């Protein structure tokens with residue numbers, strides 16, 4: 001890969017623990033590479049010192065316009081279109097371009113429309129093509145890159161080149177010589193491929209072999225700046241440093257491109273939930289999460305340096321976050337949207353409460369849109385937890401909190417997931433959040449590899465395993481029992497009607513300790529990278545029987561309902577073990593059969609638009625919504641689901657949203673399944689915690705009366 005031999009240097013002026021991670025000069029006045037270190041031939045660490053980085057991006061823009069007046073790098077930045085929320089990585093990289101007097105274009109593509117890139121490139125003529133590569137969504141991207149490189153190499157050399165490796169080598173050499181894009185006069189002949197994103201965390205080699213000219217692992221801001229400046233030659237680069245110097249994001253151009261791109265991507269602009277980023281980094285080491293390697297990467301980079309690395313969690317400058325809030329408001333006005341909440345994409349929110357105090361006051365004064373926040377149980381438990389929640393809730397700064405529990409078995413949580421919060425901390429955290437009335441989303445993983453390996457396996461050779469330090473095994477014969485423990489934990493807590501029990505089925509990420517464990521223990525094959533999408537509806541493991549997999553899916557689709565009952569675990573056990581079938585019909589029959597055994601956590605709710613409803617009002621609505629003979633079967637299902645609507649958040653509205661979805665499906669000749677029910681229910685809870693509650697237009701006249709009551 002990287003041809004240059006690079007020596008490890010001990011004389012780098014790296015920041016140490018406690019140092020402010022800022023360049024006091026604002027930006028470097030010269031154009032030179034940071035110290036580079038070749039890490040065992042794997043990749044090159046870019047050891048940026050504080051003086052190497054740009055923190056005052058506006059001044060840097062001005063500086064570049066003076067010393068490089070003709071410099072206007074133009075990049076097409078590409079991501080996937082599967083996300084439910086806007087892509088901040090691309091907007092952040094676009095921010096770098098904007099502050100380098102460059103031009104950004106964006107495209108979000110999937111397997112079915114990736115070929116549109118060829119037209120975009122022809123029309124926009126970018127000099128660089130950047131991919132944000134997401135594990136599990138890579139095969140079609142590599143296929144496109146292969147075609148692109150073969151076509152470009154053939155065009156440039158005016159002969160037919162059919163061998164990809166040959167084309168790739170030729171183009172990489174041209175890029176190396178040109179230190180970037182290849183031109184013929186003013187005409188761009190080849191725009192180099194830059195690949196970033198979390199796929200590179202483990203599969204950086206693959207990105208390089210499959211066509212990336214520049215492969216960026218870790219933080220991309222500083223490396224991207226220097227690639228655009230032509231400082232790097234093709235290779236695999238890794239920035240392990242925890243700088244949070246992301247410039248103000250390029251929301252404006254991103255939106256204008258997404259507006260043009262497709263109806264699907266227009267949705268990101270019209271969505272009432274937007275992304276914001278308050279901090280970077282995470283100091284935890286959860287074994288299933290690719291972020292957990294950040295801390296190891298930082299330690300590796302500081303090895304033999306004689307100083308302690310700075311904290312891995314770094315807050316972004318408050319002024320930049322506020323400016324991005326202003327952008328959201330300005331663009332809301334432009335597009336006629338009213339953003340209801342901003343989702344903090346920080347891996348760990350609420351780390352630095354002084355920072356949040358300062359931001360909170362200014363944010364609510366100038367921006368006034370509440371945050372949706374992700375936090376660990378330990379950060380929400382105890383006195384400190386109360387202080388944290390009070391700080392954000394007293395100003396109306398928070399619309400909802402998401403908190404990962406992952407497993408209800410504290411041995412599994414500790415030994416297998418490397419999460420060290422016990423169940424009392426989890427319960428205390430839930431109690432604290434609920435004392436302030438903040439809607440909560442608990443997160444759990446279904447289908448963890450908790451069964452005993454059936455192949456020879458040495459737990460000592462694995463970072464995680466279910467054998468504790470005393471040699472005691474904590475395996476399950478039936479993995480569903482582990483999922484039931486988590487449900488039971490939440491059922492026994494202060495979880496309330498407005499709260500959502502989110503869960504998804506485990507899919508191993510290669511390169512993470514749990515992904516490696518799954519492979520070593522024979523639960524998964526090594527080729528999961530192209531399929532893994534962290535959480536999906538199908539298990540990424542191959543160790544469960546068909547029946548167990550069916551039960552896991554049924555558990556995952558219905559667990560939010562069961563989480564709202566004191567006896568939720570017993571009810572769920574009856575459902576998954578006593579039924580043969582897990583479709584919508586059997587679920588509705590089950591709810592009807594158990595109607596007298598449902599022991600709800602709270603009888604009265606104050607949340608939602610029509611908080612408390614009766615069975616009669618539900619039945620009248622069903623009569624209203626399902627009048628056609630062809631709807632009578634679905635009407636019957638809804639009647640049987642009365643206990644479901646009665647005890648979930650804003651049940652009448654949920655029933656109305658269900659009716660809208662059913663009729664849309666019917667128009668499109670699609671059936672309405674348990675998965676549809678799950679999806680409508682999930683979005684219904686999201687609406688509430690993002691302050692996006694609404695009355696479906698189709699039933700507005702009918703429901704307005706109830707609203708008044």
Ligand code: SF4
Pocket residue numbers: 282283284285286289290291292347348376
């Ligand atoms: S799951 Fe969350 S807390 Fe754990 S390592 Fe990943 S980002 Fe950090």
